Amino acid sequence: MDSRKIRRAIHRMTTEIIERNRNLKNVVIVGIRTRGIYLGKRISKLIREMEKVDVPVGVLDITLYRDDFSKIEAQHMVRKTEINFSVAKKDILLVDDVLFTGRTIRAAMDSLIDLGRPNTIQLLVLIDRGHRELPIRADYVGKFLPTSKRELVQVKLKEIDNSDEVLITEPVRLI
Amino acid sequence: MAFKQKHLLGIQSLTPSEINTILSTAESFLEISTREVKKVPILRGKTIINLFFEPSTRTRSSFELAAKRLSADIVNFNLTGSSVVKGESLKDTILNLEAMNPDALIIRHSCAGAPNFISTFCRSHVINAGDGSHEHPTQALLDAFTIKQEKKKIEGLKIVIVGDILHSRVARSNIFLLKKLGAKTILVGPPPLLPVEFKNFGVEIDYDFDQAIAGADVIMMLRIQLERQKNIYFPSIREYRNLYSLTKKRYKNAKKNAIIMHPGPINRGVELSTDLADSAESVILKQVENGIAVRMAVLYLLLGGKERETAD
Numbered sequence: 001m002d003s004r005k006i007r008r009a010i011h012r013m014t015t016e017i018i019e020r021n022r023n024l025k026n027v028v029i030v031g032i033r034t035r036g037i038y039l040g041k042r043i044s045k046l047i048r049e050m051e052k053v054d055v056p057v058g059v060l061d062i063t064l065y066r067d068d069f070s071k072i073e074a075q076h077m078v079r080k081t082e083i084n085f086s087v088a089k090k091d092i093l094l095v096d097d098v099l100f101t102g103r104t105i106r107a108a109m110d111s112l113i114d115l116g117r118p119n120t121i122q123l124l125v126l127i128d129r130g131h132r133e134l135p136i137r138a139d140y141v142g143k144f145l146p147t148s149k150r151e152l153v154q155v156k157l158k159e160i161d162n163s164d165e166v167l168i169t170e171p172v173r174l175i
Numbered sequence: 176m177a178f179k180q181k182h183l184l185g186i187q188s189l190t191p192s193e194i195n196t197i198l199s200t201a202e203s204f205l206e207i208s209t210r211e212v213k214k215v216p217i218l219r220g221k222t223i224i225n226l227f228f229e230p231s232t233r234t235r236s237s238f239e240l241a242a243k244r245l246s247a248d249i250v251n252f253n254l255t256g257s258s259v260v261k262g263e264s265l266k267d268t269i270l271n272l273e274a275m276n277p278d279a280l281i282i283r284h285s286c287a288g289a290p291n292f293i294s295t296f297c298r299s300h301v302i303n304a305g306d307g308s309h310e311h312p313t314q315a316l317l318d319a320f321t322i323k324q325e326k327k328k329i330e331g332l333k334i335v336i337v338g339d340i341l342h343s344r345v346a347r348s349n350i351f352l353l354k355k356l357g358a359k360t361i362l363v364g365p366p367p368l369l370p371v372e373f374k375n376f377g378v379e380i381d382y383d384f385d386q387a388i389a390g391a392d393v394i395m396m397l398r399i400q401l402e403r404q405k406n407i408y409f410p411s412i413r414e415y416r417n418l419y420s421l422t423k424k425r426y427k428n429a430k431k432n433a434i435i436m437h438p439g440p441i442n443r444g445v446e447l448s449t450d451l452a453d454s455a456e457s458v459i460l461k462q463v464e465n466g467i468a469v470r471m472a473v474l475y476l477l478l479g480g481k482e483r484e485t486a487d
Contacts, residue, residue: 062219
């Protein structure tokens with residue numbers, strides 16, 4: 001997926017968001033660290049251009065809600081959760097780059113509900129690569145990308161990676 | 176950035192990068208204490224024992240709240256209600272507690288080195304919450320965190336530590352930490368409470384507070400331990416106050432907006448005048464607030480991640 005396709009996908013999803021949420025003023029975006037933040041900001045900017053509504057963007061770090069915490073090799077660095085608005089009674093648009101097992105989204109939802117009781121939570125992902133391990137699906141999908149479990153899906157965004165692209169790579173085999 | 180230590184016994188054994196990892200992790204934890212639900216599930220199922228052989232309310236409850244906000248189970252164990260008074264040795268006490276399978280022991284003891292000794296035979300993570308006149312690492316970490324919060328950096332700052340340096344574990348941990356992070360530290364106090372040997376730690380010493388305070392960014396006051404006064408380290412409280420109390424007049428010589436710190440409890444009117452203790456420049460209550468975030472960071476970094484090998 002190149003930068004043009006990514007731009008179109010984001011544009012289409014933004015239109016869907018506007019279509020589906022009649023009360024846009026009640027919508028808030030929460031981006032999951034790291035790339036979900038930038039996708040969320042792009043969508044917020046598009047909504048402002050198209051509908052003249054400011055949708056705030058918060059940042060969620062899910063490290064403290066992971067379910068594989070005692071199994072991973074080295075601990076993850078905890079970074080800040082920065083949600084400077086109340087989520088209570090809001091329609092939350094949760095944004096991430098890749099939807100895979102669904103465990104990240106489970107952690108994100110638990111974390112959000114600890115911050116207050118939202119009206120709804122909707123999920124937007126740029127890539128849905130399948131292989132779900134939990135009953136979770138996205139409301140807005142940029143692209144379905146059938147992959148094998150061994151492959152790695154890498155989303156690059158120009159805000160931090162200098163380019164917009166989605167790559168599928170084979171893991172390097174360590175001998 | 177990974178944190179590889181099994182125990183937190185003191186600042187002396189930490190590298191500057193490990194200290195910075197703790198401080199930046201604490202920054203992420205600060206916000207949790209302002210939430211409506213002040214709890215995250217990360218240490219669910221971990222058991223922590225607060226083992227205090229010496230009285231403390233602040234440090235003990237700060238550790239307790241930190242553990243609870245990370246969803247760990249914490250048990251308080253105080254000297255008075257325990258078998259220590261019945262003559263059980265320290266090692267036996269620890270072995271008995273270890274048989275209950277805790278994940279971490281937070282220890283305060285009046286003997287310097289007690290946590291180090293315990294860590295030699297203990298499976299759990301050991302956290303030093305103050306040992307004799309040796310170290311009080313989490314206090315120094317929360318002090319550094321507060322300085323960073325107020326002054327945006329530590330390197331290059333002029334920091335004066337004033338009072339009973341001789342008996343202070345807070346001073347020692349701070350001396351090590353500030354040196355590692357590149358601050359210029361000056362110790363101030365009456366000669367009997369400030370032996371010249373402290374120069375070996377790479378800090379300056381000065382017996383004249385008025386001279387030392389000039390241009391200081393941070394003034395850290397220590398509690399005068401009135402209960403130790405039977406040993407007569409200085410002639411009278413009044414003389415001490417005249418020479419080493421932080422008053423408005425003295426404060427004027429420090430750098431503009433210099434912050435005033437104190438590990439508590441304060442003797443108002445002895446080492447610190449009441450109007451300064453309650454002034455905008457005093458960050459004493461912020462230190463207490465930050466203490467929880469810093470202790471959460473320490474617990475998270477020690478107990479989190481993969482189970483480590485037990486120390487050989």
